[in-house]
Amino acid sequence: MAIEVRIPTILRTYTGGAKTVDGAGDTLEGLFVDLDGKHPGLRDRLIKDGALHRFVNVYVNDEDVRFTGALETTLNDGDSVTILPAVAGG
Amino acid sequence: MARYDSLLGALGDTPLVGLPRLSPSPDVRLWAKLEDRNPTGSVKDRAAIYMIEAAEREGLLRPGCTILEPTSGNTGISLAMAAKLRGYRLVCVMPENTSIERKQLLTMFGAEIIPSPAAGGSNQAVAMAKQIAEDHPDWVMLYQYGNPANAQAHYETTGPEILRDLPSITHFVAGLGTTGTLMGTGRFLREKVPDIQVVAAEPRYGELVYGLRNIDEGFVPELYDASVLTTRFSVGPRDALLRTRQLIEVEGIFAGISTGAILHAALAAAGKAAKAGEKADIAFIVADGGWKYLSTGAYAGTLAEAEAALEGQLWA
Numbered sequence: 547m548a549i550e551v552r553i554p555t556i557l558r559t560y561t562g563g564a565k566t567v568d569g570a571g572d573t574l575e576g577l578f579v580d581l582d583g584k585h586p587g588l589r590d591r592l593i594k595d596g597a598l599h600r601f602v603n604v605y606v607n608d609e610d611v612r613f614t615g616a617l618e619t620t621l622n623d624g625d626s627v628t629i630l631p632a633v634a635g636g
Numbered sequence: 637m638a639r640y641d642s643l644l645g646a647l648g649d650t651p652l653v654g655l656p657r658l659s660p661s662p663d664v665r666l667w668a669k670l671e672d673r674n675p676t677g678s679v680k681d682r683a684a685i686y687m688i689e690a691a692e693r694e695g696l697l698r699p700g701c702t703i704l705e706p707t708s709g710n711t712g713i714s715l716a717m718a719a720k721l722r723g724y725r726l727v728c729v730m731p732e733n734t735s736i737e738r739k740q741l742l743t744m745f746g747a748e749i750i751p752s753p754a755a756g757g758s759n760q761a762v763a764m765a766k767q768i769a770e771d772h773p774d775w776v777m778l779y780q781y782g783n784p785a786n787a788q789a790h791y792e793t794t795g796p797e798i799l800r801d802l803p804s805i806t807h808f809v810a811g812l813g814t815t816g817t818l819m820g821t822g823r824f825l826r827e828k829v830p831d832i833q834v835v836a837a838e839p840r841y842g843e844l845v846y847g848l849r850n851i852d853e854g855f856v857p858e859l860y861d862a863s864v865l866t867t868r869f870s871v872g873p874r875d876a877l878l879r880t881r882q883l884i885e886v887e888g889i890f891a892g893i894s895t896g897a898i899l900h901a902a903l904a905a906a907g908k909a910a911k912a913g914e915k916a917d918i919a920f921i922v923a924d925g926g927w928k929y930l931s932t933g934a935y936a937g938t939l940a941e942a943e944a945a946l947e948g949q950l951w952a
Contacts, residue, residue: 554846591851601854603870610838610868628870631846632854634758634781635708635813635839635952 549577549621552628560588569627574604575617577627592629593617601632643675644721647685648793650674652801652919657886658903660910666902667802667919668889669794676710676717678892678924679794683816684714686789687778688722699723702775706730706765708758708950709738710924711780711814716745727775729765731757733844734950737928757845757950759855780814782858790820798919799828806909809902809920811894811952812836812868815860817921822864836868837901839876839894839952869904871897873946877939879903880926892924893934894952923952 548568553561561567567585571577582589592602597616604611605628611619621627640646650673655666671679691697702725705715712728719726726747730738733754742749750768752761762781769777780786794817798805808825810817815836822834848854873893880896883889891899902920909916926935933945 555843556846556848556851599851600856601851605870608870608872610836610870612862613865613867628840630840630870631848631851632856633756633846633848634706634762634855634857635811 548623549625549627551577551581552626554630556631557588557591557629560585560591571621573617573621574606574611574615574619574627577621578617603630603632604628605630642721644685644718646675647681648674649797652798653889655887655889658882658899660906664906664910664914664916665918666899666906667917668883668887668922669798669919670889670922672891672922672925674714676713677927678710678714679817679921680710680714681717682789682793683780683783683786683814684711684778685718686785686792687780687783688715688718688724690783690785690788691776691778692722696776697722697724701725702727702772704729704765704769704772704775704777705780706752706758706761707780708761708813708952709734709742709928712747712749713738713741713745715778716742716747720746727768729761729768731761731950733757733948735929736931741928754948755844755847756853757841757847759848759853762855780816781855784859786814786816787820787823787859790817791824792820794921795821795824795828799825802917802919804917805829805832805919806914806916807833807835807902807905807918809835809837809898809905809918811898811921811923812838813894813952815857819859819861819864826864833866833905834864835901835905836865837898838868838870839897840870840872841950841952842873842947844948845950869901871900873943873951874939875900876951877934877942877946880934881939884926889922890926891922892926892929892952893932893946895922895924897952898923 674681
């Protein structure tokens, strides 16, 4: 089962510069474990004290995962995951 | 009564208009709150005037004072108008990748602009403004990201106006920047309409804007309280442009690009309600008109050309 994950510029040191990588998992947590196997260290940058890092936003099909179960958010084949740092708007 | 002692009095009480052609069915209706009908043409007039009046009440602002604010545009323009009428000097810290119209308007209103680097977007503007504030302790930074008067403006005006005009409201959709509109309006509506859904549409910019050196340089506005929201969508430039164009083509409303992002999230909520066979009255914010974005290329050529033209710009 393939899930496309978009990686922000500041985390591409972990993906050899790749903007998107493929991963697998039934949940976001599972996906991050899978990604960490291929790109060691990536998971540590996304998770702090067992929860999503305060300044990391993750979207599944454009919806913020903090409103869909956070790390327990379920994933399906073909889902698109976007990781972005939290920045100011306004 | 539509007569006011000065422009400042003409704040708010904006029209809420139905979108019969974009609404999926007579049971699932979309309503646009035309915030471009404010004194300087954007929703930010509400926050700006409330923040200035709160600072005056607290004795922070006295005639002749200098106001400092990090802003990507609309808040600066609103503050510049109010500052001019009230006798303050305004210094804006603004990312250099914002539209030329915003810079020209700010300058015309008499504001001074300190440009911040394009890379890092508004984060850099906020960081720079905080540094400048330290160097000028006599300047007053209203700080829209953390000033309770920003959200309070919407709690006291935007929320009550929407509920008065649409008592059957089921969804409220707005853009997420400082979070003031969503926090203030959302809190008010949650108190009055128990099952209301409060939906945030967050613009997703090109990579340059997310060019932080480190995740720990990230930023979440102090005003933000996730418990006010039901959900939050990230909307990229393509969808925002598509909806901005649809709004003018189908309903005749000429709005800015961030409104396209908001409409995209509103249409998703509408589609979901229609599919579930539920009735819905969905109110969303038209944050400003399209005038200030003509030079970005958003309204000319194909969607792909417009999307390419927006790359690297702060379009919301």
